[in-house]
Amino acid sequence: MKGNWFHQRSILPGFWPSLGVSMLYLSLVVLVPLSAIFLKSATVSWADFWAAISSPAALASYKLSFGASFGAALVNALFGFLVAWVLARYHFPGKRFVDALIDLPFALPTAVAGIALTSLYSENGWIGRRLVPLGIHVAFTPLGVLVALVFIGLPFVVRSVQPVLEDADLELEDAAASLGANRWQTFIKVIFPAVRPALLTGFAMAFARALGEYGSVVFISGNMPLRTQITPVLIVSRLMQFDYAGAAALAVVMLVASFALLLLINIAGSYSRRYMEAR
Amino acid sequence: MNGRAASKDPAVLQWALTLAALAFLAVFVVLPLINIFGQAFEKGWQTYVAALTDPDALSAIRLTLLATGTAVACNLAFGIAAAWAIAKFQFRGKNILITLIDLPFAVSPVIAGLIYVLIFGAQGWMGEWLDAHDIHIIFAVPGIVLATTFVTFPFVARELIPLMQSQGTEEEEAALSLGAGGWQVLWRVTIPNIKWSLLYGVVLCTARAMGEFGAVSVVSGHIRGLTNTMPLQVEVLYNEYNFTAAFAVASLLALLALASLTAKTLLEFQMRRAAAEQAVEGNPEA
Numbered sequence: 001m002k003g004n005w006f007h008q009r010s011i012l013p014g015f016w017p018s019l020g021v022s023m024l025y026l027s028l029v030v031l032v033p034l035s036a037i038f039l040k041s042a043t044v045s046w047a048d049f050w051a052a053i054s055s056p057a058a059l060a061s062y063k064l065s066f067g068a069s070f071g072a073a074l075v076n077a078l079f080g081f082l083v084a085w086v087l088a089r090y091h092f093p094g095k096r097f098v099d100a101l102i103d104l105p106f107a108l109p110t111a112v113a114g115i116a117l118t119s120l121y122s123e124n125g126w127i128g129r130r131l132v133p134l135g136i137h138v139a140f141t142p143l144g145v146l147v148a149l150v151f152i153g154l155p156f157v158v159r160s161v162q163p164v165l166e167d168a169d170l171e172l173e174d175a176a177a178s179l180g181a182n183r184w185q186t187f188i189k190v191i192f193p194a195v196r197p198a199l200l201t202g203f204a205m206a207f208a209r210a211l212g213e214y215g216s217v218v219f220i221s222g223n224m225p226l227r228t229q230i231t232p233v234l235i236v237s238r239l240m241q242f243d244y245a246g247a248a249a250l251a252v253v254m255l256v257a258s259f260a261l262l263l264l265i266n267i268a269g270s271y272s273r274r275y276m277e278a279r
Numbered sequence: 280m281n282g283r284a285a286s287k288d289p290a291v292l293q294w295a296l297t298l299a300a301l302a303f304l305a306v307f308v309v310l311p312l313i314n315i316f317g318q319a320f321e322k323g324w325q326t327y328v329a330a331l332t333d334p335d336a337l338s339a340i341r342l343t344l345l346a347t348g349t350a351v352a353c354n355l356a357f358g359i360a361a362a363w364a365i366a367k368f369q370f371r372g373k374n375i376l377i378t379l380i381d382l383p384f385a386v387s388p389v390i391a392g393l394i395y396v397l398i399f400g401a402q403g404w405m406g407e408w409l410d411a412h413d414i415h416i417i418f419a420v421p422g423i424v425l426a427t428t429f430v431t432f433p434f435v436a437r438e439l440i441p442l443m444q445s446q447g448t449e450e451e452e453a454a455l456s457l458g459a460g461g462w463q464v465l466w467r468v469t470i471p472n473i474k475w476s477l478l479y480g481v482v483l484c485t486a487r488a489m490g491e492f493g494a495v496s497v498v499s500g501h502i503r504g505l506t507n508t509m510p511l512q513v514e515v516l517y518n519e520y521n522f523t524a525a526f527a528v529a530s531l532l533a534l535l536a537l538a539s540l541t542a543k544t545l546l547e548f549q550m551r552r553a554a555a556e557q558a559v560e561g562n563p564e565a
Contacts, residue, residue, distance in 0.1 A: 018364040
């Protein structure tokens, strides 16, 4: 069917109204408000902008935010893979229940997770009580930030790796074994390469989510400037001081980082789709 | 070889890996969950009930319901409209539009709150105008609704778009050729075909909207009894060292989270069944 340069004609009604409503709503709720961050940052001089994003507090917050997010994503990649493997390959009682529980960090409000983890790891909490005598302090230290970020990032790796493991062709593994490969060689040379793109996607998604996380971290970190203050908390503290331009400048750094990650995830996603189709 | 498939791991390894995975989940997921209820009931039922029937807690529950209801309704209407345009028609820039819809997921909740402060706040673009007309958005209910809507923006749309794309336009075209009107096609053909995914999107959207903290915290101003949602009420009580009350409100949110997990699991089951039925209808020989 013919149409104009923009869209192909169709006998179905409602193209312009549905697209118009969608674009208007998208612009009003998301695009125009988001552009405010960049426009606000553009109102200050380059020197002020640079000072805002390179202050010692800002640099310390990037170090903690990126470091803890990266560490948490690594822990999630390792244990998320393990959990996905167990759920996809083995049978045990209560498996469906465990499977449903994986999504709890998505469903549980972050503030609730935050206070639950803080009380668990504080000096007289169920876990903290046992760790503090060993000299391991979790609550109000960078380690606490890591624990909170592991909690909220857990579902990403499991949910991206699990379907790939479930769909994997077991005959390939049997063929590898019949050609003399032991189980470990089969894992490294046959199973892992097939799962790698999904694992990377899950890792990047957990990392991206951890970077922006606020609610679960704000309680357990203690928010000490230069020590346990993540970048989103620093943005809030700039806002409380009515330093709107400073808050917007930090937000620009965060947004650029998350958009870059999103781009990476999309590239990895299209790569893994091609890989799956090529098989 | 004792005849078992080589792709099966030895029983010892299976046991060891399963135990390791369950131990990890027990420490990182189950313990925090149990801890919430343990702390909430530490001082008994009466304190628990008293914490939940406190006027500030009740007003927080009301505000959460209002913000969640509005955000879900708006994003549901948007999701259907966007999915209709994207899945049923061919036009330029479609992939850009899909990416833009997902954008709010890439934005930190704190930044989601910040953007509305920059526009509607006292020092914001519209601050003076709003003040002159006595309209309050930041530190008031409209800001909370807006921030909640932003963070839950993609949920319904991103469930519907791939499903409606895979369903194509044949059934709608058949209904039209039989004389149905546009709205009739939507209500009688399209919506019944997507009902489970629609519900699924609504469940995810609701769970996130009820629990949103970062974005709402930035725009709310934490005025007790007025602009505190349930998660903010949890924070306020916790920071006042009123731990039992904080965990009581938190336990209510945790129950809602568990309910949404249950609904999600049941819906996934329904969606798999609907997809299987569709596959059978699609090629009758299979």
